[in-house]
Amino acid sequence: MKSTPNTMPKLASRHDTAYLDFVEGFREYILGKGANFEDRLNANLLAAEEEQGFPLDDLEKIKALVWAQPLGRLHGRLARTQQEMKWHALQRSFESQRSVLSAELAYWDSRGPGTLELDSSFQYPPYVNVHFHLQPKGYYKDELSGFFYHYGTKVFFRGDNDQDELHEKLVSRVPLPKDSKVNKILDLACSIGQSTTAFHRLYPKAEIIGIDYSAPMLRVAHRRAAILGDKVDFKQRLVEQTRFPDAQFDITFAFIVFHELPLRIIHDTVREAARVTRKGGIFAVFDFTGTAGKSPFQLYHRWFDARHNGEPYSQDFCDCHLQDILTRYGFHVAAAPDGQRSGGAGYLQHWFATRV
Amino acid sequence: MGNALGALGTFSIGLRLVFEETQTPEGGTPIVGPDPVYLQDPVLDATVRMVVELAAQVWVERERRLALEVLIEDHGILERGVLENFRPSATQAITFKAERDRFMEDIFKELRRLPITVPKSKDDQ
Structure with a gap:
């Protein structure tokens, strides 16, 4: 069996690797069943709900109840700390080898088999100036942002996505258009291109294009694809203004994109996806589950993640009805998304929409 | 209170995360500032962070020692008493x-x- 080349940026030392290994394990412990904060805090909230005699769905009240508990405050402290530790370690590790990593990117910029198209006059819209997930300098202000993101998400996915396993699984779930024609695929906000290359492996004869606003992300995406030998093209463009001709794509894809967009841009992006996806084509979206029907603690967690983990737009996204927005701009959503959690990851759900 | 990051200027202390300039999210949930206090007293926050950091350092050392011990034994280089x-x-x-x-x-x-x-x-908060 052919082994897959490792595209993960190398850390400077065994110390750094072990440190991040700790963060990965600690994260799982405090956010999962190890410390079991969720079950215990939610039980406390449900008891308050029972006491008041009606559903506890007021976020301000939920927040007050969680913050009144030492356990709730400690949960917040630890959740924030593990994220900060991750970035501290990566900052130190990458900073000490910045020139090497920079040269690595430059080496691959002009090598194939695919292409990298950066726009020297690109204007970053103000709304993208956010340190998502507390990533230092955000997604585009550091030449090494793509490397930060790649290793950061490795910790987030607990090592389960080192070979793009999750991306390959999600991409394989995207339904074919009714006529089964898949010649051209657009990966919206592709970041480091894991879905883009996964699509290439699934449809090796199709033209696959990944777009993102972040030049550092696209350079890492291109480097990854080149090392993997996947012929895909990356272009620096906005998801709400792709500049492709109408009805170009058989599949348009968006993986955890919408929760990082303001509501206004969500509408613009769906409208743009409707414009570039051909009739009968598929717009496949994987993103955070909505807040409807969530437990009190899950409602709290959504707010906490938004405010304390650099996700300012996620609350609005989770509160909105994406299916209605998709319908409004010309898609038919075949299956109701409720309950369709995807990829074995409980925080995701999907919307598979057909362009009508 | 609006976006707490709006009041920040340039700063960098030790290994803290560097927020070198104001972020500009468009609406949504205001992001908390760079050093939120979660517990009743900032000293408690610092103490918790130190404990977690200490645990990380302990693991880093333990992982290295485990690797070394395996390598040393596998290569027949040292007896354990020499290390002591x-x-x-x-x-x-x-x-x-x-x-x-x-x-x-x-x-x-x-x-x-x-x-x-x-x-x-x-x-x-």
Whole structure:
């Protein structure tokens, strides 16, 4: 069996690797069943709900109840700390080898088999100036942002996505258009291109294009694809203004994109996806589950993640009805998304929409 | 209170995350500032952070020792008693001291983050 080349940026030392290994394990412990904060805090909230005699769905009240508990405050402290530790370690590790990593990117910029198209006059819209997930300098202000993101998400996915396993699984779930024609695929906000290359492996004869606003992300995406030998093209463009001709794509894809967009841009992006996806084509979206029907603690967690983990737009996204927005701009959503959690990851759900 | 990051300028202290300029999210949930206090007292926050940092450092050392012990035994290089009796040379001691300084910084940098006064308002939570 052919082994897959490792595209993960190398850390400077065994110390750094072990440190991040700790963060990965600690994260799982405090956010999962190890410390079991969720079950215990939610039980406390449900008891308050029972006491008041009606559903506890007021976020301000939920927040007050969680913050009144030492356990709730400690949960917040630890959740924030593990994220900060991750970035501290990566900052130190990458900073000490910045020139090497920079040269690595430059080496691959002009090598194939695919292409990298950066726009020297690109204007970053103000709304993208956010340190998502507390990533230092955000997604585009550091030449090494793509490397930060790649290793950061490795910790987030607990090592389960080192070979793009999750991306390959999600991409394989995207339904074919009714006529089964898949010649051209657009990966919206592709970041480091894991879905883009996964699509290439699934449809090796199709033209696959990944777009993102972040030049550092696209350079890492291109480097990854080149090392993997996947012929895909990356272009620096906005998801709400792709500049492709109408009805170009058989599949348009968006993986955890919408929760990082303001509501206004969500509408613009769906409208743009409707414009570039051909009739009968598929717009496949994987993103955070909505807040409807969530437990009190899950409602709290959504707010906490938004405010304390650099996700300012996620609350609005989770509160909105994406299916209605998709319908409004010309898609038919075949299956109701409720309950369709995807990829074995409980925080995701999907919307598979057909362009009508 | 609006976006707490709006009031930030350029700063960098030790290994804290560097928020070198104001972020500009469009609406949505206001992002908390760079050093939120979660517990009743900033000292408690620092203490918790130090404990977690210490645990990380302990794991880093344990992982390295496990790797070394396996390699040493696999290669038949040393008996375990030799390691117990090892004393560093003067040059080696300088290296060890530098490592110790890094260890101190990693764990106790939180002490430098403590505010001089306790915030009066809880609005920023």
